[in-house]
Amino acid sequence: MDRPVSGPLVVDIEGQALTDEDCTLLLNPWVGGVILFQRNIRDAEQCRVLIREVRSVRPDLLITVDQEGGRVRRLTKGVLNVPDMRTLATGYDEAPESVLGRIRAVHAVMGQELAQLGFDLTWAPVADLDRGLNSVIAERSFGAQPEKVAACVQAAAQGLSLAGMCPVLKHFPGHGGVAEDTHDSVAVDQRDPADWEQDLEPFRAVLSGGARAGVMLSHVRAEAFDAQPAVFSRTWINEVLREQWGFDGPIVTDDLSMKGAGGGSAGERVLRALEAGADAVLLCNDRRGVFKALRALDENGDRLWDEVRARRMATLRVGIAQAGDWDVLKQNVERVLNGLVQAGA
Numbered sequence: 001m002d003r004p005v006s007g008p009l010v011v012d013i014e015g016q017a018l019t020d021e022d023c024t025l026l027l028n029p030w031v032g033g034v035i036l037f038q039r040n041i042r043d044a045e046q047c048r049v050l051i052r053e054v055r056s057v058r059p060d061l062l063i064t065v066d067q068e069g070g071r072v073r074r075l076t077k078g079v080l081n082v083p084d085m086r087t088l089a090t091g092y093d094e095a096p097e098s099v100l101g102r103i104r105a106v107h108a109v110m111g112q113e114l115a116q117l118g119f120d121l122t123w124a125p126v127a128d129l130d131r132g133l134n135s136v137i138a139e140r141s142f143g144a145q146p147e148k149v150a151a152c153v154q155a156a157a158q159g160l161s162l163a164g165m166c167p168v169l170k171h172f173p174g175h176g177g178v179a180e181d182t183h184d185s186v187a188v189d190q191r192d193p194a195d196w197e198q199d200l201e202p203f204r205a206v207l208s209g210g211a212r213a214g215v216m217l218s219h220v221r222a223e224a225f226d227a228q229p230a231v232f233s234r235t236w237i238n239e240v241l242r243e244q245w246g247f248d249g250p251i252v253t254d255d256l257s258m259k260g261a262g263g264g265s266a267g268e269r270v271l272r273a274l275e276a277g278a279d280a281v282l283l284c285n286d287r288r289g290v291f292k293a294l295r296a297l298d299e300n301g302d303r304l305w306d307e308v309r310a311r312r313m314a315t316l317r318v319g320i321a322q323a324g325d326w327d328v329l330k331q332n333v334e335r336v337l338n339g340l341v342q343a344g345a
Contacts, residue, residue, distance in 0.1 A: 006029050006030075006031070006032050006058075006060055006061075006310075007028070007029055007030035007031050007032040007297070007301075007305065008030070008032055008270075008274060008278075008279065008280040008281055008297075008301075008304075008305055008309065008313070009030050009031050009032060009033075009270065009280070009281060009283060009290070009293060009294070009297070010031075010032065010033035010034065010035055010062065010064065010252070010280055010281065010282045010283070010284075011025060011026075011031055011033075011034060011035070011282075011283060011284065011290050012034070012035055012036075012037060012040075012284040012285060013025075013026075013034060013036070013040060013054075014287075015039065015040065016039075016040055016041070016042055016046060016050060017050065017053065018050075018053050018054065018057065021287075023057050025287075025290065025291075026054065026057050026058050026061065027057065027058060028294055030293075030294050030297040030298070030301060030305075031058075031061070031294075032061065032062060032280060032313060033061055033062030033063070033064055033120075033280070033313075033316075034054055034061055034062070034063050034064065035064045035065065035066070035123075035282060035284060036050070036051075036063070036064070036065045036074060037066075037074055037284075038074045038076075040074075041074055041075055042077070043075075043077035043078045044075060044077060044078025044079055044113075044117060045078065047075060047117055048117045048118060051063055051117060051118035051119065052118065055118065062120045062121070062313070062316055062317065063118060063119050063120050064119065064120060064121050064122070064123060064316075065114065065119055065121075065122050065123070066122065066123050066124075067082075067110065067114060067122040067124065068082075068084075068085070068122070068123075068124045068125070068126060068140060069082030069083055069084055069085060069088065069106075069110070069124075070082070070083055070084025070085070070086075070087070070139060070140060071084065071139075071140075072140060075114075075117075079110075079113045079114075080106070080109050080110055080113060080330065080333065080334065080337075081337065082106055082110055082337070083337065083340065083341075084139040084140060085125070085126060085139065085140055085141060085142045085152070085156075086130070086138075086139040086140075086141065086142065086143065087139070087340060088102065088103055088106060088142070088152075088340075089103065089142045089143055089148070089152050090340065090343075092143070092148055092151075092152070093148075096148075096151065099152075100151060100152065100155040101155075102333075102336055103142075103152055103155040103156050103159065104155040104156070104158050104159040104162075105159060105329060105332070105333050105336075106159065106333055106336075106337070107124075107125070107155070107156045107157075107158075107159025107160050107163075108159040108160070108162040108163050108329065109159075109163075109326070109329055109330045109333045110122070110159075110160075110163075111159065111160040111162070111163030111164070111165040111321075112162075112163040112164075112321055112326050112330075113330075114163075114165070115163055115164055115165060115318045115321065119318065120165070120316055120317050120318045121160075121165050121166055121168060121214075121316050121318065122160070122165065122168075123168050123170060123216060124156065124160070124167065124168065124170070125142075125152075125153050125156035125157060125160075125167060125169060125170075126140045126141055126142075126153075126169075126170055126171070127149065127153045127169040127170065127171075127172070127174075127202040127203050127206075128140075128141050128170075128171055128174050128175045128176045128199070128202075129141060129143070129144055129145075129146060129149055129174060129176040129177075129198060129199055129202070130142075130143060130144050130176055131144060131176040131177055132144070133176065133177065133178065133179045134175060134176055134177075134178060134179055134180075134181075135181070136175070136181045136182075136183070137175050137176050141176065146198040146199070146201040146202060147201070149201075149202045150201050150202040150204075150205040151205075153169065153202045153203075153205065153206060154205055154206055157169070157206050157211070157213060161211070161212065162321065162322045163321045163322075164318050164319040164320050164321040164322075165318055165319075166212050166213060166214055166249075166250075166315055166316050166317075166318075166319075167206070167212075167213050167214070168213070168214040168215065168216055168250075168252065168316070169202070169203055169206055169207065169213065169214070169215050169216070170215070170216035170218070170254070171216060171217070171218035171220070171254060172203055172215045172216065172217050172218060172230060172236070172241075173196065173199060173200055173203065173218070173220070173222060173225075173230055173236055173240070174196070174199030174200065174203075174218070174220070175187075175218050175220055176199060177189045177191055177195075177196075177199060177220075178220055180260070182218065182219035182220065182254070182258050182259065182260025182261075183258050183259065183260070184258075184259050184260075185259055185260065186219075186221070186259065186260055186262060187219060187220045187221065187260055188220075188221045188223060189220055189221065189222050189223065190223050190224075191222075191224065192224055193224045193225065196222065196224070196225075203215065204245060207241065207245055207247045207249070208245040208246060208247065210246075212249070212315060213249050214249050214250040214251070214252060214315070214316055215241065215247070215249065215250075215251055215252070216252050216253070216254055217230045217231045217233075217236065217237070217251065217252070217253050217254060217273075217278065218230050218231070218254055218260075219231055219254055219258055219260030219261050219262075220260070222236075225240075228276075229260060229261060229262060231253040231254060231256065231261060231273050231276075231278065231281075232261075232269075232272045232273055232276050233276060234276045234277060237251055237276055237277035237278060238276075238277050242277070248312070249312060249315060250279045250280065250312040250313050250315060250316055251277065251278050251279050251280075251312075252278065252279065252280045252281070252282065253273045253278050253280070253281045253282055254282060255282045255283065255284045255285075256269045256270060256273065256281055256282065256283050257283055257284055257285055257286040257289060265289070265292055265296075266283060266286060266288075266289030266290065266292045266293045266296075267289075267292045267293045267295060267296025267297075268296070269281075269283075269293075270283060270293040270296060270297065271296055271297075271300055271304065274301075274304040274305070275304060279309045279312045279313055280309075280313050
């Protein structure tokens with residue numbers, strides 16, 4: 001888990017088996033990780049084979065996936081059917097400890113299944129508040145109340161940690177206060193600084209406590225703090241996360257091919273994020289842009305990538321799961337989730 005990661009770029013591949021171009025890309029030393037999408041995955045067994053193929057090309061790559069639950073599940077066959085986080089948090093007000101135990105156990109099983117397939121991490125949990133404005137967040141969030149969401153995010157992070165996985169909280173500093181989908185458009189949040197305190201609470205609860213964790217930056221522009229999207233913001237990365245909160249874990253950008261990142265070439269966006277202090281960047285679904293970014297890193301990357309960043313990224317490697325009867329835990333979790341479904345949650 002402590003081996004340095006080779007480079008800051010996390011990229012995608014084309015299909016359910018590697019192409020020659022995929023292999024060329026993965027062998028580039030600036031590439032440090034791969035993210036698999038639904039198009040790459042037919043079922044759990046095929047996914048396992050694909051991951052082995054990637055490892056045969058580059059054993060040191062981080063292999064990642066967006067597997068939150070609900071509508072954000074790249075694996076849908078052969079693994080636990082995890083509902084959305086709103087459903088998973090049902091009943092919190094009446095029995096918080098019971099619900100937190102459920103969330104912890106579900107994420108432990110989900111993480112353990114992913115680790116068995118060969119993944120290092122899933123980009124989860126979502127720590128955004130659901131303010132009823134953003135359909136992209138909505139039921140992916142644990143709810144609207146910051147104290148509740150903070151407790152649920154902590155439980156999810158603990159569950160992933162039990163499976164040896166590093167939780168990565170997203171989408172910092174919070175995506176719930178805007179209506180826009182940053183996949184398709186720029187999102188500007190014009191609230192005052194005091195109004196952000198609730199959005200920051202779930203992130204702060206985990207990231208300022210010294211536990212093993214990472215954070216994914218959003219493309220939201222919080223004008224009261226910085227006119228730049230968070231992925232390019234020295235204010236959020238250095239002043240808030242590093243200095244005020246004392247966070248020393250890996251900081252990763254959301255996909256820089258998204259429209260919310262704004263203009264400039266892919267190479268310019270990658271360099272801007274690294275210059276602002278991000279440890280790694282996602283650049284997906286833009287193969288031409290990825291190769292442009294690699295050229296930009298060839299020219300300028302040596303001044304932006306060092307052993308400190310590489311070691312931070314190495315904490316994202318999957319570790320050893322806590323000893324226990326995982327089969328029994330999975331059976332118990334499946335029974336609990338079936339009960340949620342039957343109750344019409």
